[in-house]
Amino acid sequence: MLLRIEPRPEVSRPFTCATPAIAMLLTVASGWLLFLALGLAPGETLYQFLVSPLLTLNGLAELGVKAAPLVLIGVGLAIGFRANVWNIGAEGQLTIGAIAAGWVALAFWGQEGLWILPAMCVAGMLGGLAYAAIPAFLKTRFDVNEILTSLMLTYVANLVLSVLVFGPWKDPDGFNFPQTKLFSESAILPILVEGTRLHLGALVALGVAVAAWLLLSRTVVGFQIEVVGQAPAAARFAGFSGKRTVWLTMLLGGALAGLAGTFEAAGPIGQLIPKLTPGYGFTAIIVAFLGRLHPLGIVVAALVMALSYIGGENAQVTASLPQAATGVFQGMLLFYLLASDFLVRYRVRLLAAERKLVTAS
């Protein structure tokens, strides 16, 4: 018996739109079975995981704190993905961005001034942009696959950060912990809601999503990105340069990841530490696809992903689940999303069954 995968003659539009919801339902159902197998009360654990974070002001604020970097990175990546540029090294660009911003914060440590934060943002974006320029250069000059280079550079970036916080930038009064001095007041993002950690970066992220939406839907540059992604020959016919589009989308994605890194360092963390994020740069890839590569969809998707982070932490405390549960949930979500996307466009048929059908007719 053989399996054959073939394109469906007609792709159902309602189903295409519904796949994120289908994927989420399947993830919850699998979670139910998983908790059952672990000997936990599935209903109660899922409640702790998915619902209880939404019931407190602090929980909602945390949702914003965690969604902000996901939105920033996800939007940047989605723009690239639309142009068929597969930057998956946002985590590294985020790290270099945070280092650049941290350098500004530390260089002007103890000083006051409204210009310090903007300067950090610019430095962070330039850092991420410069780091994304490496795979962009290799891709356009030597046709090196950007998936490999951008991914590998992530590990280099993490090592650079480690060298700095274990070495020259280590806080002399920090009891030998691998971390920098806490940034001074002028280098910390203002808080939006008193008593929570929700910072200005969340608003900026929202603004970036709206701007990206306008860019993609209303400008020639956005049109260029779409055309290059969908039909490279038509792009040449239109006079759009494929290489320039690679540069543009890579640098934009890098800059936004760098900005996300800046916000992490200047927001909830307030210093540089060896592990800046729980993998936002990679989770943002899931966010981008879950949001259908649409900037506003990405905002929703980022909130869902943020919930899985907070729920995972919650469930660690209340149901003593391992931290890996968060990763499992996110992995399942991406898996189900890709699977249902695939099955909407293709169908799997058993060849043996098909033969019978033929003889019957």
Next chain:
Amino acid sequence: MVQHKGAGAARLELRGITKRFGSLTANDAVSFAVAPGEIHALLGENGAGKSTLVKGIYGLLQPDEGEILWDGQVVHPANPQEARRLGIGMVFQHFSLFEALTVVENIALGMERGTDRKALAGRIAEVSRAYGLPLDPHREVHALSVGERQRVEIVRCLLQSPKLLIMDEPTSVLTPQEADRLFETLRRLAREGCSILYISHKLQEIKALCSRATILRGGRVVGSCDPAVETARSMAQMMIGAELKSLARRKSKPRAEPRLTIDDLNLPADGPFGVALKGVSFEVGAGEIFGIAGVAGNGQNELTQALGGERQIWPGKAVRIDGRSVGHLNAERRRLVGLCGVPEERNGHAAVPDMSLAANALLSARNRTGLARGGIIRRQAAHGFAERVIREFGVKARGAEAAARSLSGGNLQKYVVGREVLQTPDILVVAQPTWGVDAGAAATIHQALFNLAQNGAAIVVISQDLEELLAITDRLAVMNEGRLSRALETTDATIEEIGLLMGGAHGAPVETTAQQGSIQNVA
């Protein structure tokens, strides 16, 4: 029940064949019969249902209703293997050959397992000699010309000793001489009793070759005729079901200063299967239509790209517009100085299939018609421009927001040609302007080109359809292996002369080597 000229049971008879795709009825109760040894033409516009019908006969599709009778017996070919077992062979418009394999290897792939290669090579040589289709079984396919590749496909069918051969637009890739040779082969096959179902839109060919024609329109049989007694015009009118507009042929003006000058254009090949352009030179004056003929794959695509700006050229003086060097400009900037182009491939090149017609208007018309200003898209303007193209060129589409992929090939062609023509370019470079387009639409497109030329534009038409070039151009030249021949005045040019220029290196010499090869194989 259709009966033919005293023949007994028809070789193939269709009774009420109906095939639906969703709400579309591609074939609606189609009935006709093909006698043994008859060359039967299947005529119809694009989308008339010819391909669907023959796919049903060849087992690629299953009809929803109706019967197929084969020598008087009802059959249901469920797949091409079964059809071949019955004795039905088909040569497709697009070949399915592996470039890196030899002729015999390619043919062996379609055979039952365990075929003896040596014996097969012998049979290939034998069949190809017997039917005047010279072919060396041991040459690799990438080294063959298009005409020779078609021979491989035909020989592949003949090895199965078919009783019915279906040919889908077989001459679109051939030089006139190659086409003549193919007709001889087909006539010989018919004399031996093999029936041939011949699909084409080239009416002259059908007149020369076929003894009977069935005409399809909108999936139904609208008539049948004897092509020998009909005129090409009367058959075209049956096909489109309306009076054919006559072209208002403009007067050729004496040429003034050249508007477009191509001066020793050289361009290296792009990849292993590309063709290099070598010293291409020609001039086109205001109001002139200049034709470039040639068998596909001789550098026409490369020339289209070099003229349109998809490939830039240094130094830029190899391409000049009104004396100004533009070779170094990209496609967008060439449009701004007045040069528009239509590439050969519609889907994915001249248009983005998944985007709406309005979005596709932005592709090439955004600057000259103000569909975008200051980098911002003006959606209303784009929508309006698309609507205008649809209206003025009679494009059948649901509207400006319909996806390009939802249009039939001919309608999309009208759209992409119309999109450039309505920008009133000074220079228009158009490749295969009427490829796959029905007679009515072709007339619309030709008329638009005439009007544009009348208003002083210089037009370059790159086409493999010689009849088209002879009908609409003032002068023409032939591309062969990246070189362009001297230009001929169209009124003085003969088909023979052009055919010889087309054949170039892959005419007679190839044949001798092929024959030597086959002799070796027999030995």
